[in-house]
Amino acid sequence: MTLFEALEQVYNEAQAALELAGDSAGLEAWYAAYLGRKGTVTLQTRAVGQLPKDERPAFGQRVNEVKQALEEAYAARAEAIKQAEMLRTLESGAIDITLPGRPVPQGHLHLTTRTLRQIYDIFAMMGFEVFEAPDVELEAYNFDLLNIPDYHPARDMWDTFWVQTPPGEPRLLLRTHTSPGQIRAMRERATHQEPIRVILPGKCYRYEQITARSEHQFYQLEGLAVGRGITLTDLIGTMHQFAELFYGTGRKIRVRSSYFPFTEPSVEVDTNCILCGGGGCGVCKYTGWLEIAGAGMVHPVVLQNGGYDPAEWSGFAFGMGIERPSMMKYDVSDIRLYYGNDLRFLRQF
Amino acid sequence: MRVPLSWLNDYVDVKNIPVQELxxxxxxxxxxxxxxxTIGYPGAELPWDPKLITTAEVLSVGPHPDADRLVLVEVDYGGPEHEIAVTGAPSLYALKGQSDLHLKVAFAWEGSLLYDGHAEGFVQRKLKATKVRGVLSRAMVCSQKELGLADVHGDIIYLPSDTPVGVPLTEVLGDYVLDFEIKGPFGHLQCVYGIAREVAAIFGRPLKRTPLEAAIRLGLTTVEQPEAVELEIADPDLCPRYTATMIRGVSIGPSPLWMQLRLQRAGMRPINNIVDITNYVMLELGQPLHAFDYAQIRPRSAGSKPAIIVRRALPGEQMATLDGELRTFDGDMCLITDGGGPVGVGGVMGGLDSEVKDTTRDILLEAANFFFLNIRRTTQLLKISSEAGSRFGKRVDSELALIAGARAAELMRELAGGVVDSIAGDRYPGKPAPFPVAYxxxxxxxxxGVIIPAEEQRRILTALEFSVRDNGPEDWEVLVPSYRLDVxxxxxxxxxxxxxxxxxxxxxxxxxxxxxxxxxxxxxxxEERVRDxxxxxxxxxxxxxxxxxxADEPRLASPxxxxxxxxxxxxxxxxxxxxRSQMRRSLLPGLLRTARNNLRFLERVALFEVGRVHYxxxxxxxxxxxxxxxxxxxxxxxxxxxxQGRWFEATDRSALDYFDLKGIVEAFLERLALLDKAQWERGAHPSFHPGRCARVTVEGREIGYLGELHPLVCEAFDLPVQPVVALEWDLEALLDAARAAEGGKHVGMISAYPPVHEDLALIVDAGTPALDVQRAILQAGLPLVTRALLFDIYQGPQVGEGKKSLAFALTYQSPGKALDESDVEKLRMRIIKVVEKQLGAKVRRA
Incomplete structure (x- = not known):
């Protein structure tokens, strides 16, 4: 057998053996056996000296060809084995992806905070800033300056918590509505006789039996706009804008005449029922309408009390409950869930 | 307020307006x-079938052949023949044997749906033809209860004699009742006539003034001192007007069906004709009236005529009111008195003794006016609620007094057979001046914001009984009618x-x-950012x-x-x-009660509140x-x-402690740019565990306390036995500090050179706060020591009694160069020297 033949035989053998190498270890053993320092192919190259001089170049060339071919085959095989092995590792590492994730404690904003922020954002777009007024209020601000003197029948509209004050001192109460803030906002701004656009959110308090529908503490949001030519149609347009942004586009508005001592004319603003759309259902008591705000043009006496001359200025005001909209939207049947703070309720928002 | 449409229709024609639109x-x-x-019409609780339930006429009453307590009535129902019906109705039974009767009744045929007159409550049943003791009965004459008009099963109803025969009953007795919620102190809307006036204005229809014109029909005139009674108003500020009309020789009895039905539909119970008439006129015109038994009114002195004096009560004066309560008055309450003493609380409630009785013959009818604020003061202080008080409290037109008095007198003449004295008494010291408004x-x-033509404006004002006088197109003088004192x-x-x-x-x-x-x-x-x-x-x-x-305040303090x-x-x-009886001075009671309530259902709570306290x-x-x-x-x-919550692999289930809350707080302070500025010191606070409480300050200003609640405080709030960590901080102080810190903030240099890390363990007294050691290291290492992280604390034999070892991971880094060993060596020596000197610390060698 010539060296040439021997070389071809080794080559064939190596190719066959490579096919059989099934994993990294087998592959490395194959490499050592054929292409390593003492590998059979390597040893073949060293046999070149035994050949006649004129055959050496051809043999050398062939040896190199064989070595290169085997190196390439090895590399290809190595890649295939690596991929197969990785696949096996990944397959064995499979997990049940339906198992729950590591728990992370989650915080939640109170539903009232969420509603208030929504309303702040809507009125901010219309140029209204938030103005805050106290919870413990002077009787004069809650009633008298709003055109509601003592014993006036209009006082019946609000059942009042009175603060214990020493006899002879001016009386304090827990504000029954956010309207006293109107006087405070006007008196603050009157010094520069500025136009006003403010909203006044806050806790209000009523001396009422606590039931699923009424709480002794609740939130209201008052709006006040004072300018030189503000009209009732501006109020209606603003309420419509609000309803569309808050309850969704396509809302309808209904304005009814009403009575509040501090507005003239006074109206109540309804929107078509968010549940039935106006057809009539239990939520709207089959009227098709839901009341969203009490409102009106600021009474001249109130403007005067706030430091604005009614001959020159006019304005509108509105007041709305904060819990009622979310009670309707989420079908909450008990207002006591809000400030009773049952987390099983609050965590749903 | 309930207004029957049939009644409203007396004053303004509403027949062709669909009730829903109205x-x-x-x-x-x-x-x-x-x-x-709805009453009777489709949609009512008991609709009256117009074909089966009709008007009819009872012609004769004959004996039942086989039953002593029943009679047979012959009824003309408008059909070709007369029908014979069996009945036991007492009033018909009493007519047994009579004919040529012409009594108008409500007649129901078999198949009609009625209420069972003998059942408790309202039970519907379908009328069936039955043989009653051998006589076939296919129809019946109905009682109020059977038609759903009253809740007691009384006699059958008799319709007015001019009622046509054979028409559906709905045409005669069917009705709609509008139930109003009137907002505001508007006396003028608390009556049928007031609503009629509004309907007339809204729909542009004429308003019939008939009920206002009784005085003309009676030929009634007035004097200040009438014959029958001496009248005096001692305090006209409380009582601007008092009128008294005499109706003599009345016979007390039930009022007619039409009046009873109207009262019932308006929500009042019929009593007798006199009381019903006063109530009827009050519902019709809004003027409360009071009928005195004239015989009970005493003179000032024997021999003189009975006297009515309206005056302030003497402080402490007493009288029993109609409801049986003995009332004590103060000096600003208005009393109606006679020669002998108080007989009524003016505008609120009559006295027990001068009430109309079945034997009353002569009526002195009071129609007066009272100052609304004083009425409200009186009803509030006496805690009396009455129809009169509620109406006067909403302000009643003083011009109405005589109008309504005459109207009631007219009805008493018609329905109780009384004779009205043609001269009534009228004291009117408080007649309001005409009130013009320039408009x-x-x-x-x-x-x-909308242009309403001047003519339409004039029409509306006129329809509401304002009178408009033009002084020019831009200059109207509008006279406010007496009934609109609010304008x-x-x-x-x-x-x-x-x-x-x-x-x-x-x-x-x-x-x-x-x-x-x-x-x-x-x-x-x-504040909103803090929440987020x-x-x-x-x-x-x-x-x-x-x-x-x-009591929650002392609960917050350990004994x-x-x-x-x-x-x-x-x-x-x-x-x-x-x-719920005091404004909170701390948020903790609410927070702890919330925690407690929720821990009944949840194993873990992590709560916060941002809110106001009040003092x-x-x-x-x-x-x-x-x-x-x-x-x-x-x-x-x-x-x-x-x-941590439970999971399918082990989690940390130990109780949340001080360091959990402090970790949250540190992250919070980092947001506020106050992490480095906050000073932590051991705190002593009544609510907290004495060894696990920190007091936090920034720039010397107290922010508040933080710690594990004292176990006895937890117990006082009924919290489950487990650690509760809490804080209450002054948000104003915190935000002031944050605003200042934000203002002084500058960006630190970010180095491109490699840092050097090494650990340093120091042995200090066990009581030395770790923060002091860390701050000393950082201070000594300025500016190249960028971090000193505490990673191990050891106490035990290796460091000796009363000592502890604190191990810090230090990072050295320069903004300007790569630090070499000698730089680090120098810094380390400086740090060691400082902590030795300041804190007596020793380096712990491995």
Missing amino acids: ANRLTLAGMEVEAIE CPAMADSIL RHPVDLVEEIGRIYGYDRFPHTLIDEPLPPLRHNVPLEE WLVGLGLDEIISYSLIDP GTALTFAGEAIPLRNSLSPE RLATPNPAAGETGVAEPRRVAMALAGPR
Whole structure:
């Protein structure tokens, strides 16, 4: 057998053996056996000296060809084995992806905070800033300056918590509505006789039996706009804008005449029922309408009390409950869930 | 207030207005119709079948052949033959054997749906033809109960003699009742006639004035001192008018069916003709009346004529009112008295003794007017509620007194056989002066934003009985009618015009004016950011009641200690319950109660509240708008329960502790740019565990305390036995500090050179705060030591009694070069020297 033949035989053998190498270890053993320092192919190259001089170049060339071919085959095989092995590792590492994730404690904003922020954002777009007024209020601000003197029948509209004050001192109460803030906002701004656009959110308090529908503490949001030519149609347009942004586009508005001592004319603003759309259902008591705000043009006496001359200025005001909209939207049947703070309720928002 | 449509129709024609439309238009105009009750017509609880339930005439009553207690009635129902029906009705039985009767009745045929007259409550049943003791009965004459008109099964009903025979009963007795919710103190809307006036204005229809004109029909005139009684108003500020009309020789008995039905439909129970008439006129015109038994009214002295004196009560004076209560009056309450003493509380309630009785023959009818604010004061102080008091409290037109008195007298003449004295008494010291309002039709446009033609404005005002005089197209003088004492300003006229014109016809506009100067509400924005951060840190926001149980304050202090507050508590004068009787001075009671309530259902709570506390600092000063009450904002947090929830691999189930809360707080302070500025020192606070409480300050200003609650405080709040960590901080102080820190903030250099890390363990006294050691290291290593992280604490034999080892991972880094060993060596030596000197620390060698 010539060296040439021997070389071809080794080559064939190596190719066959490579096919059989099934994993990294087998592959490395194959490499050592054929292409390593003492590998059979390597040893073949060293046999070149035994050949006649004129055959050496051809043999050398062939040896190199064989070595290169085997190196390439090895590399290809190595890649295939690596991929197969990785696949096996990944397959064995499979997990049940339906198992729950590591728990992370989650915080939640109170539903009232969420509603208030929504309303702040809507009125901010219309140029209204938030103005805050106290919870413990002077009787004069809650009633008298709003055109509601003592014993006036209009006082019946609000059942009042009175603060214990020493006899002879001016009386304090827990504000029954956010309207006293109107006087405070006007008196603050009157010094520069500025136009006003403010909203006044806050806790209000009523001396009422606590039931699923009424709480002794609740939130209201008052709006006040004072300018030189503000009209009732501006109020209606603003309420419509609000309803569309808050309850969704396509809302309808209904304005009814009403009575509040501090507005003239006074109206109540309804929107078509968010549940039935106006057809009539239990939520709207089959009227098709839901009341969203009490409102009106600021009474001249109130403007005067706030430091604005009614001959020159006019304005509108509105007041709305904060819990009622979310009670309707989420079908909450008990207002006591809000400030009773049952987390099983609050965590749903 | 309930208004039967049939009654309304007496004054304004509403027959061809669909009832729903009428209700809608009234609602829009400010008279909210809350419900419509249907009687007889389709949609009623008991609809009367128009074919089966009709009017009929009883012609004769004959004996039943086989039953002594029953009779057979011969009925003309409008058909070709007469029908014989069996009945046991007492009033018909009494007519047994009579014929040629002509009694109009309600007649129901077999198949009609009626209420069972003998059943308890209202039970519907279908009428069937039956043989009653051998006589076939296919129809029956009905009682009020059977038709759903009354809740007691009395006699059958008799219809007016002019009722046509054979028409559906609905045409005679069917009705709709509008149930109004009238907002505002409007006496003029508390009656059928007042609503009729509004309907007339809204629909542009004529208003019939018939009920107002009884005095003319009676030929009644007035004098200040009539024959029958001496009249005196001693205090005209409380009683502007008092009229007295005499009706003699009345016979007390039931009022007619039509009046009974109207009263019932309006929500009042018929009593007798005299009382019913006073109630009827009150419902019709809004004027409360009082009928005295004339015989009971005493003279001032024997031999003189009976006297009525209206005066202030003597302080402490007493009288029993109609409801049987003995009342004690103060000197500002208005009494009706006779020569012998009090007989009534003016405008509120009559006295027990002068009430009309079955034997009463002569009536002295009071129709008076009382000052509304005083009526309200009296009813509130005496805690009396009455129809009269409620109406006078909403202001009643003083011009109505005589009109209504005459109207009632007319009805007493017609329905009780009385004779009316043609001269009535009328004391009227408080007659209001005519009240003109200067008005310009352009005002409607400038207030409402919609142009309503001047002629339409005039029409509306006139329909509402305002009289309009033009001094020029821009200059009207509008005379306010006596019934609208609430109208004082031109804008009041604008409201009348707007609401009758209809707000549904108004366009929608937006304010077309320059914006006010725009401002941020910085405190609110900060507050909302705080909420977001705390939610991000895994806490649930709560909003609790501002009213708390005052006993919760001492509960917050462990025994032997007491809390101090920045101001006096604010207790309520009237409270729903002791649990809600004082404004909170701390957020903790609400927070702890919330934690407790939730721990009944949840194993872990992590809560916060941002809100105001309230305490008194000074006397209120209304002139300056000062309440004297401070309402600063606070932030409070509470954690309780296991650190981690359960999972399918082991989790850390140990109880949340001080360091969990401190970790949250540090992240929070980092947000506020206060992490490096906050000073932590051991705190002593009545609410907290004495060894696990920190007091935090920034730049010397106290922010608040933080710690594990004292176990006895937990117990006082009924919390489960487990650690609860909590804090209550002054949010105003915290935000002030954060604002200052934010202002002084600058960006630190970021180095491109490699840092050197090494550990340094120091042995110090066991009581030395770790923060002092860390701050000393950083101070000594300035500016190249960028971090000193405490990673190990050791106490034990290796460091000796009373000592501890604190191991810090130090990072050295220079902004300008790569540090070499000798740089680090120098720094390390400096640090060691400083901590040795300042804290007596020794380096712990491995």
